[in-house]
Amino acid sequence: MLIVHWRRLVRRRPALVFGLVLVLAFTLVAVLGPSMTAYGPTKTNPRAILEPPSPQFPFGTDKFGRDILTRVVHATRLDLGIAASVALSAFLVGSLIGSLSGYYGGKVDDLMMRVVDVMFAFPAFILAMAITGVLGDSVGNVVIAIATAYVPYFIRLTRSEMLSVRTRQYADAARSVGNPGWRVILIHLIPNALSPALVQVALVFSWAILDAAGLAFLGLGITPPTAEWGVLVSEGAQRIITGEWWVWAFPGTAIVLAAFAFSLIGDGLRDVLAHEERR
Amino acid sequence: MSEPILRVENLVKHFREGPHTIHAVNGISFEIHPGEAVGLVGESGCGKSTTARCIMQLEKPTAGRILFRGQDLASLTPNGLRSQRRHFQMVFQDAEESLNPRLNVRRTLREPLQLHGLYRGEEQLQQAAERVNLEPEHLDRYRHQLSGGQKQRVGVARAIMTQPPLVVLDEPTSSLDMSLRIHMIAMLRRLQRELDMAYLFISHDLSTVRHLCDRVLVMYLGRIVEMGRTEQVFSAPRHVYTRALLSAIPIPDPSVRRERIVLQGETPSPRWIKPGCGLQDRCPLVADECTRPMPFYALGGGHWAACRLAKPESAERALGVAGSM
Amino acid sequence: MSLPLLRVEDLSLTFATDDGFRHVLDRVTFEVHPHEVLGLVGESGSGKTITSLAVMRLLPHSAQVRQGQIWFDGRELLALPEKDMRRLRGSSLAMIFQSPRSALNPLMRIGDQIARAVRTHQRVRGAAARAAAVDLLRHVGVPDAAVRARAYPHQLSGGMAQRALVAIMLACRPRLLIADEPTTGLDVTIQAQIFGLIKDVQAETSATLLLITHDLGVVSEVCQRVAVMYAGQVMEVAPVAELFARACHPYTERLLGSILRVDRSGDLDTTKALSMAGISYETRGCRFANRCPDVMPVCWERRPRPVQVSAGHEVICHKYGGDES
Numbered sequence: 001m002l003i004v005h006w007r008r009l010v011r012r013r014p015a016l017v018f019g020l021v022l023v024l025a026f027t028l029v030a031v032l033g034p035s036m037t038a039y040g041p042t043k044t045n046p047r048a049i050l051e052p053p054s055p056q057f058p059f060g061t062d063k064f065g066r067d068i069l070t071r072v073v074h075a076t077r078l079d080l081g082i083a084a085s086v087a088l089s090a091f092l093v094g095s096l097i098g099s100l101s102g103y104y105g106g107k108v109d110d111l112m113m114r115v116v117d118v119m120f121a122f123p124a125f126i127l128a129m130a131i132t133g134v135l136g137d138s139v140g141n142v143v144i145a146i147a148t149a150y151v152p153y154f155i156r157l158t159r160s161e162m163l164s165v166r167t168r169q170y171a172d173a174a175r176s177v178g179n180p181g182w183r184v185i186l187i188h189l190i191p192n193a194l195s196p197a198l199v200q201v202a203l204v205f206s207w208a209i210l211d212a213a214g215l216a217f218l219g220l221g222i223t224p225p226t227a228e229w230g231v232l233v234s235e236g237a238q239r240i241i242t243g244e245w246w247v248w249a250f251p252g253t254a255i256v257l258a259a260f261a262f263s264l265i266g267d268g269l270r271d272v273l274a275h276e277e278r279r
Numbered sequence: 280m281s282e283p284i285l286r287v288e289n290l291v292k293h294f295r296e297g298p299h300t301i302h303a304v305n306g307i308s309f310e311i312h313p314g315e316a317v318g319l320v321g322e323s324g325c326g327k328s329t330t331a332r333c334i335m336q337l338e339k340p341t342a343g344r345i346l347f348r349g350q351d352l353a354s355l356t357p358n359g360l361r362s363q364r365r366h367f368q369m370v371f372q373d374a375e376e377s378l379n380p381r382l383n384v385r386r387t388l389r390e391p392l393q394l395h396g397l398y399r400g401e402e403q404l405q406q407a408a409e410r411v412n413l414e415p416e417h418l419d420r421y422r423h424q425l426s427g428g429q430k431q432r433v434g435v436a437r438a439i440m441t442q443p444p445l446v447v448l449d450e451p452t453s454s455l456d457m458s459l460r461i462h463m464i465a466m467l468r469r470l471q472r473e474l475d476m477a478y479l480f481i482s483h484d485l486s487t488v489r490h491l492c493d494r495v496l497v498m499y500l501g502r503i504v505e506m507g508r509t510e511q512v513f514s515a516p517r518h519v520y521t522r523a524l525l526s527a528i529p530i531p532d533p534s535v536r537r538e539r540i541v542l543q544g545e546t547p548s549p550r551w552i553k554p555g556c557g558l559q560d561r562c563p564l565v566a567d568e569c570t571r572p573m574p575f576y577a578l579g580g581g582h583w584a585a586c587r588l589a590k591p592e593s594a595e596r597a598l599g600v601a602g603s604m
Numbered sequence: 605m606s607l608p609l610l611r612v613e614d615l616s617l618t619f620a621t622d623d624g625f626r627h628v629l630d631r632v633t634f635e636v637h638p639h640e641v642l643g644l645v646g647e648s649g650s651g652k653t654i655t656s657l658a659v660m661r662l663l664p665h666s667a668q669v670r671q672g673q674i675w676f677d678g679r680e681l682l683a684l685p686e687k688d689m690r691r692l693r694g695s696s697l698a699m700i701f702q703s704p705r706s707a708l709n710p711l712m713r714i715g716d717q718i719a720r721a722v723r724t725h726q727r728v729r730g731a732a733a734r735a736a737a738v739d740l741l742r743h744v745g746v747p748d749a750a751v752r753a754r755a756y757p758h759q760l761s762g763g764m765a766q767r768a769l770v771a772i773m774l775a776c777r778p779r780l781l782i783a784d785e786p787t788t789g790l791d792v793t794i795q796a797q798i799f800g801l802i803k804d805v806q807a808e809t810s811a812t813l814l815l816i817t818h819d820l821g822v823v824s825e826v827c828q829r830v831a832v833m834y835a836g837q838v839m840e841v842a843p844v845a846e847l848f849a850r851a852c853h854p855y856t857e858r859l860l861g862s863i864l865r866v867d868r869s870g871d872l873d874t875t876k877a878l879s880m881a882g883i884s885y886e887t888r889g890c891r892f893a894n895r896c897p898d899v900m901p902v903c904w905e906r907r908p909r910p911v912q913v914s915a916g917h918e919v920i921c922h923k924y925g926g927d928e929s
Contacts, residue, residue, distance in 0.1 A: 169376040176335050177437065178364040178394040180357075191381045322791035412880070426882070456647040457818065458862040458878035465872045483792065486866040510869065527796035528866045529821030533845045535867065541800075542793055544747060545763055 016268025022261035030080045033073035041074040041227040042066065050244050060246035062235055071227040072250050078222075079209055079229050079258070082143055086208040087201050090147040094154020095197050099190050101155065102162030109159070116152040124149040128211055132220045142221035146211050150204050154197055161193035168192075195273045202266035206259045213255050229255045282349065283310035284445050284477050285334065285367075290343035292329050302552045303329040305501035306343070313444060316471060316478040318492035318509070320485055322524070324546055326501040327481045328372070331447050334479070335369050336360060347445070365395040367445040368438040372453065374430035378422040384408075384433050385418045391440040403440075410473070411436045411466065428459045435467070439474060447479045452487050464491050485528060489513055494581070497521050500549065500557030507582030517584035519562050556585065564588065608635035608675075609812050610780055615658060615672030617651075617836075626885055628654055629836045631672070633910070636780070641806065641813040643827035643844070645820065647859075649883050651836035652816045656782045659814075660699050661689050677779065695725055698778035702788045704765035708757040714768045715741070715753025721775035740771040744801055763794040770801055777809055784816045799826055820863060824848060829916070832856050835883045835891035837907070842917040852919040855892045890921070898923055 010017050039045075045065030053060045059068035101109045119127065124146075131145035165171065166189055174188040209229075215221040216230030217237075224231050229251045236248025292304040304326040311317050319327045332338045334345055336352055345352045347367060355363060368391075371377035378387060388407055392398035408418055411432040422430065431451060438446050448467070452460045464487050471478060482488050488495055488509070495512050497505040497520065505518040516522045523540040530537070542561040553559065555570040562569065568587055576589035583589075617629040629651050636642045644652045657663050659674055661681060674681040676697065681689065701707045709717055718737035722728055728736055734753075741749035744767040757765055766786060773781060783802065787795040803826060806813050815827055823830055824844060831841045832853065840853040851857050861876030879895045887893055893903045900922055908926030910918040920926070 169371050169373050170379040172332075172337050173369070173371055173377045173434075173437070174379070174390075176337060176364065176369050177391045178361050179390075180361060188379050192379070322793065428880070457820075457859065458647065459880070461862045461864055461872060461877045462874060462880055464864065465874050468872065485792075486864040489866055489869050490864050490872055513866070513869070523793055525866065527793045529796075529799075529819065529825045530865065530867055531820035531824045531848065531860070531863050532865075533824045533848055539796060541797070545761055545794065546791070 013268050013271065015264050016272070019261045019264030019268060022257060023265060026076060026080060026258055026261065029073055030077040034077055037067070037070040037073050039067040039070045041071045042225050043070075050239075050247070052244070053246050059250045060244070062247050063239075068232070068246060068250055071232060072229070072254055074227040075229045075232060075251065076254065076258075078139070078227065079212060079255075082139065082146075082212045083205045083208040083258075083262075085143045086147045086150065086212075087205045089143070090150040090204055091154055091197060091201050093147075094151040095158040095190075095194065097151075098155040098158030099162050099185065099193060102159035102193075103166055103185055103189065112155065113159075116155050119149075119152040122149075124207065125211055125214060128215060129218070129220060132215060137221055137223055139222060142212055142215060145215075145221070146208050149211075150207070153200055153204070157196045157200055158190075158193055161196060162189060165189050165193045195276075199266050199270045199273065202262050202269055206262035206266065209255060209259045209262070281313055284313045284348060285311040285479070286344075286346040286349075287330070287334065288344040288346065290330065290333060290345065291341045292326070292333055292338060293341045299550045302501055302549050304333070304340075305552055307496075307498070307501070307503050308343075309496055309503065309506065311445065311477050311479060313477055314471075314475055315494065316480055316492045318488035318495040319479060319481045319498060320483065320488055320495060320524075321498035322483055322546065324500075324549060325498040326549075327498050328449055330498075331369070331449050331479065331481050335367070335447060362395070365391070365397070365441040366443050367447070368441065368443045370431075370434045370438045370446065370448040370451050372449040372451075374427065374434045374451075374454065375422060377434055378430060380422045383419055383421050384413075384425075387433065388418075388437055388440055391437060395441055397441060407436045407440055410439070410470065412462075428455060428463070431455065431459075431463065432466075435470070439470060439476070442474055443476065445477045445479070447481070449481045450483070451480075453482070453484060460487060467491060485513075485525065497524070500546065500552070502557055502585070504557070504586065505582075505584040507578070507584075508580065511578075511580060511582045515578075515582075517578055517582075517589040518586040519564055519588065520558050520586075521584070607638075607678075609638045609677060610636040610659065610814065611673075611675040612655065612659065613673045613675065615655065615674065616670040617654060617658060617663075617672075618668050618670055620666040620668070627670075627836065628667075628885070629658070630891070631907070632833070632836070632838050634831045634838055634841055636812055636814050637829075638812055639810050640829060641803075641815060641827045643823040643830045644814060644816045644833060645818065645823055645830055646833035647818055649835060650833040652833050653784055654836075655833075656699065656784055656814065656816055659782065660693060660697060661686075662699075694721075694776050694778070696779045697782070698773055698776055698780070699782040699784065700766075700769050700773065700786050702785045704762065704769045704786075705757050705760070707769060708765060710757050713754050713756055714760065714765075715755075718753070718768065718771050718775055721772045725776050736775070737771070740774050741768070743774065744768075744771045744805075745797070746771075762790050763798065766790065766798050767801065770798075770805060774805060774809065778811060780812045780814065781806070782814045782816070785818070786815075787822075802826070820848075820860070832859070835885055837891050838920060839892065840917075840919050840921075841910075842913075843915075846914065846917050850914075850917075852913050852917070852924060853921050854896050854898050854923070858895075858897070902927060 043066060048061045048065040050063055051057055051061045057067050059072060062068055097112065101112045127149040128145040131148055132141055135141040135144065171184060171188055174184045213230030213233065216228050217234045222228045222231060224235065232251035233248050236251065239247045288308050290304055290307050294301040294303060307330065319330065321327050333340045347363065352360060385404055388404050389398060392403060404418060405415055408415060413429065413432055417429060452463050455463060468491060480488060480492055492509050494507065495509050496503050497518065499520050505512060505516065505521045512521065516525055523542045526537055526539045544561050547560060554572055556573045559565050559569045566587060573585045575583040575585050577583055578589055613633050615629055615632040618625040619628050632655055644655065646652045669682060708714065715734060715737050718740055719733040722733045722736045738749050738753050741753055746752050746764060746767050760768065787798050790798065799822065817823060827844050829843050830847050832839045834855050839855045847856065851860055858878040862878050881895045884891060884894050887904060889906045890903045893899050896903065902922050908920060908922050910920050911924045911926040913919050913924060
């Protein structure tokens with residue numbers, strides 16, 4: 001869908017490339033990491049409580065003697081998985097609703113927009129908190145909760161693109177050549193209405209990481225002993241005063257880096273797509 | 280004389296724009312016969328593009344009928360209409376905008392064949408590209424990799440893929456440089472002969488119409504004011520608007536001196552229509568009868584004009600434009 | 605022979621693009637004499653608009669002048685400090701752009717904009733300036749001038765907006781007026797009106813007019829001399845009648861052969877028209893070499909000096925000599 005020159009990309013958009021490299025690194029950790037860790041994520045070790053980083057425990061240990069590196073690596077898989085599920089499902093559901101709403105218009109579209117307005121009245125995190133509270137604590141529920149909070153973004157984006165795209169001459173040309181309505185929407189309109197939504201996907205990835213971690217930090221959604229970055233940070237929070245910085249610093253850095261990497265990608269994508277638009 | 284391939288009967292199209300009504304087309308009728316090229320000319324706002332869109336069923340007429348090969352297009356089911364579409368196609372005005380930026384030329388050209396079950400192989404695409412003077416390498420290009428003239432030719436190729444007996448062309452040369460224009464018109468003429476097609480050629484550029492069309496219809500404010508064989512209308516225009524229009528075009532030849540008929544003011548807004556001739560507020564030769572509904576007067580040989588100057592007893596009929604073309 | 609009011613000499617200019625520098629102008633040289641109308645003619649990509657922007661010193665940042673001089677009334681413009689240039693713009697040198705509505709301030713009523721020009725260039729203030737503005741509007745043929753003066757640019761039609769711009773020009777009374785395709789997008793009948801107006805204004809104020817256009821018909825009717833440009837190079841300069849009767853440069857001949865005339869029909873002869881090959885900006889010598897029917901090996905190497913073919917008629921083409929080496 002994107003027509004891109006790779007070499008030029010590195011020269012012109014180093015931030016985007018840096019983001020991509022970071023994400024790639026995280027993905028590798030998420031995929032290969034857990035099978036390569038020396039310890040289990042929940043294996044306690046009473047003789048190595050709250051040890052600072054050392055060759056044996058590169059990220060140190062927590063109050064149960066668990067290796068933090070192992071826990072961070074396992075959490076990477078979980079967090080990236082959550083973020084991916086959230087971004088993908090919000091994108092699919094939201095874009096479909098938005099496209100149809102924009103193309104057909106009328107009363108259904110008006111109703112949909114009012115629903116979206118109501119949802120936008122709440123900050124995404126609050127909405128996710130509320131939904132998690134109702135559904136209960138589990139990874140699946142966290143995904144549902146956060147994804148629901150972001151669906152309205154996609155609905156609005158694709159709807160407004162669809163409004164602009166459906167009056168283009170190539171839509172007329174597609175109709176006059178003999179395309180039935182559904183083909184005009186699916187093959188001609190939607191692919192051209194998705195660019196802003198793609199940018200949003202990257203951003204939602206970033207926000208979902210922060211939201212999942214935030215929820216877990218507050219004790220919602222994912223709870224200890226599951227290894228999740230937010231859980232790890234909340235365990236480390238108690239250690240801020242007592243000085244065992246490694247308990248919160250490593251998972252905290254992971255959260256920040258991951259969210260940052262995705263938002264770099266989102267910004268970079270926006271620039272690339274804006275540049276393409278100008279052709 | 281064979282059956283007309285297209286017959287437009289009393290076509291009316293009004294648009295709502297907030298509290299106003301835009302009277303884009305106000306009752307026009309004409310026919311196109313197989314294999315003939317008919318030009319529809321007029322300035323901006325005269326309703327020619329709207330007429331094209333109604334014929335192509337991209338808009339629903341407010342009143343009137345469009346008959347393709349004798350069949351009322353409005354009476355067809357959506358599926359029926361779609362299958363008829365392989366017989367009438369359109370070349371759009373904005374060549375760039377009419378191409379989907381995500382599809383390359385190959386897919387754009389293949390689509391009409393696939394939709395109508397006519398796809399036999401890639402040779403059809405290569406043949407089409409050759410017909411419009413495109414190179415095989417252009418087939419794999421995307422819209423942003425094509426020049427203006429190339430995009431226009433892709434639009435033409437797409438329209439002729441199903442070899443339709445009728446092609447509607449909406450200002451296909453307006454955005455082209457002079458040198459490209461003559462080649463495009465020559466190509467369109469050749470294609471017409473090769474594929475035995477009828478054209479409805481819409482343009483504000485009368486020079487191109489003169490070199491491509493057999494008959495011409497002149498539109499003003501949603502009505503046809505004059506129609507006839509190209510030669511007749513251009514060399515002996517009768518309606519004051521046609522005369523003013525022709526005399527306004529600058530001739531690239533300093534040795535030619537003509538008298539210009541100047542119309543006062545500007546084209547009135549299509550928000551309001553008055554009975555009578557649309558030119559009544561601007562015409563230097565306006566009379567009382569021009570404010571009442573104006574019929575067509577026959578000038579012989581299929582030449583008609585809706586102007587009092589076309590009446591047989593009109594004394595001013597003899598007045599031609601000095602240095603008549 | 606009076607001194608030229610404007611002399612562009614050896615002007616070369618590049619644009620920074622994604623793939624390096626494009627040499628959009630190559631040693632462009634021409635003169636405009638006081639009180640005359642010179643047409644700068646070329647197709648898209650010929651560099652005519654960029655040349656006029658260079659004269660006005662309104663080039664975009666990505667453009668860089670590589671060499672050359674622009675003499676206006678004895679002063680060299682490219683070396684002038686910006687504040688002196690600003691004083692010249694509007695009062696001595698003025699430009700009408702292609703899109704009149706974008707040249708007008710959308711937030712000011714047109715009467716006020718004209719009044720402001722009047723205040724700046726004539727010793728009139730307040731109510732007297734506003735009255736003068738309405739007078740000017742009337743003078744340029746705007747009906748109901750007093751009412752129209754209170755309109756905002758978006759409420760005007762294209763023709764009206766262009767007239768408003770001409771009114772501003774009249775208030776400024778520039779010595780040199782550059783008009784860049786002033787009737788783009790306007791209907792033919794309005795175009796005729798606007799050119800009539802521009803000619804009247806030019807005669808009335810004895811201004812000098814540099815008219816940029818691609819329309820040879822307009823050149824024939826409005827201009828006294830013509831400079832033909834192609835791909836950033838000047839090909840031929842001649843009085844209008846001379847150019848049409850005895851064009852020398854192969855590009856000019858072919859350009860004239862590409863015209864479809866509205867006052868003549870007949871077979872389309874594409875053999876006398878320009879070929880469809882693309883423009884090349886990279887050739888060291890003459891940039892028309894890749895499309896020229898009379899090309900010689902030396903044409904690819906270097907350009908000749910201008911050769912005087914007859915009174916006031918210069919050609920830059922190896923066919924006519926001019927090669928010193």
